[in-house]
Structure formats: C-alpha cells, structure tokens
Amino acid sequence: MNEPLRFVTFEGPEGSGKSTQAARLAARLRERGADVTLTREPGGTELGRRIRSWLLHRDEPMGHEAEFLLYSADRAEHLRTVVRPALERGGFVISDRFVDSSYAYQGYGRGLDLDWLRAVSAGILGDVRPALTFLLDLPPEEGLARLAGRDRLEGESLAFHRRVRAGYLELARREPDRWVVLDALSDSETLERRIFEEVSRRWPA
Numbered sequence: 001m002n003e004p005l006r007f008v009t010f011e012g013p014e015g016s017g018k019s020t021q022a023a024r025l026a027a028r029l030r031e032r033g034a035d036v037t038l039t040r041e042p043g044g045t046e047l048g049r050r051i052r053s054w055l056l057h058r059d060e061p062m063g064h065e066a067e068f069l070l071y072s073a074d075r076a077e078h079l080r081t082v083v084r085p086a087l088e089r090g091g092f093v094i095s096d097r098f099v100d101s102s103y104a105y106q107g108y109g110r111g112l113d114l115d116w117l118r119a120v121s122a123g124i125l126g127d128v129r130p131a132l133t134f135l136l137d138l139p140p141e142e143g144l145a146r147l148a149g150r151d152r153l154e155g156e157s158l159a160f161h162r163r164v165r166a167g168y169l170e171l172a173r174r175e176p177d178r179w180v181v182l183d184a185l186s187d188s189e190t191l192e193r194r195i196f197e198e199v200s201r202r203w204p205a
C-alpha cells in the first residue's frame, strides 16, 4: 500500500471526547474536499455491531482472552471491509478507537501478555498502521462522571481505569512520532483546532 496512509485514530478512556472529535475532524476534512471515512471500533461492520452489542451488554462473565479475540475478530472484518478499501483509494480513514484500545484495555487493563496481543494483531493488521493517533488523556473520574455508567467497561473499577490510562501514556511515550497526547479537559473547540492543525501539518490540503 502507498505510504503514508491517511489513517488517523482516536484513543482514550470512556467519555474523553473521542467520538466528538472524530466527527469534527471528519467534518473539517470534508469541508476541505477530502474523501473521508469516519468509522469506529468495535462496530464498524454488521458483524462488528453484533460483537459490540455482545461485548457491552453481556451479563455472563467472559475470559479476558475471549474478550480480546472478539475485539480482534471485529477488527479483522473492519479492516477488510471498511479501513483497507478506503485507504487503498487514498482516502482518509478516521477511526474512533483501534488496535491501541486492545493494548490499553486488554493488555495494561486486564493484564494479558502484550507480546501475545501484538502477535495476534500483527497477523490482522498486515501493513496497515495508523499514521497519527490522538490520545485524549483524562483522569478516569472525569470521564466516568461525564457518562455515568453507560455500558459494561465503564462498570470496571477505578484501579482498572487508572491502569488503562497509564497504559495509553506508555504506548504514546514509546512511539512519540505517531501519538499526539491532548489534555481532554480542554474545551471541545480548542481540541478541535489543535487536532485539525496537526492533521493539516501532516497532510497539507
């Protein structure tokens, strides 16, 4: 595939503003006349929507490995049917969560072996990697307060969410060229401007 891929992802805890900012970035790029695919994980495909509903609304416990593999199954379908085709025609793909969510939640949060997660993910991703990832960093208390118990992961302990946050920051520290860490406590307009500036710098119109 031609480099660099116009693949932008949004990561961060629940309630950090990922969906808000992904939609705003998509709108601004479209105003510029760009071909933009706005999508999300899990749930960017029909299979994904089913998996998402299953993961978020199940009432029986599930092993962490199975949980990771379900997210991975969704990711494989999402890549095959949505992400790859759009990137291959040279368009922007903006994904609200992607593989880094698995590293943060199932790896740092649940304690699954990161090398195993990376090995499985490598087989799924092939040569597709996000070129730019925005981390909307937020203290877990703040994100949870914004949402007040909307779905299952949000019912996890504060300690779990703290591990996820620390995990995200560690991922960003390891790949500083790809990640842009933003203070998600900033107002939406400030974040939108900062994000669009960064995207415009990397891909001038």
Ligand SMILES: Nc1ncnc2c1ncn2[C@@H]1O[C@H](COP(=O)(O)OP(=O)(O)OP(=O)(O)O)[C@@H](O)[C@H]1O
Binding pocket: 012, 013, 014, 015, 016, 017, 018, 019, 020, 021, 146, 147, 184, 185, 186, 187, 188, 191
């Ligand atoms: N910068 C901001 N400051 C204050 N509130 C915000 C900000 N951005 C979004 N919100 C509000 O916080 C809530 C969560 O925002 P949003 O749905 O975009 O977050 P999210 O990261 O996509 O959440 P989830 O992980 O649940 O999908 C919404 O009510 C939204 O209006």
Ligand SMILES: [Mg+2]
Binding pocket: 018, 019, 020, 096
């Ligand atoms: Mg969202």
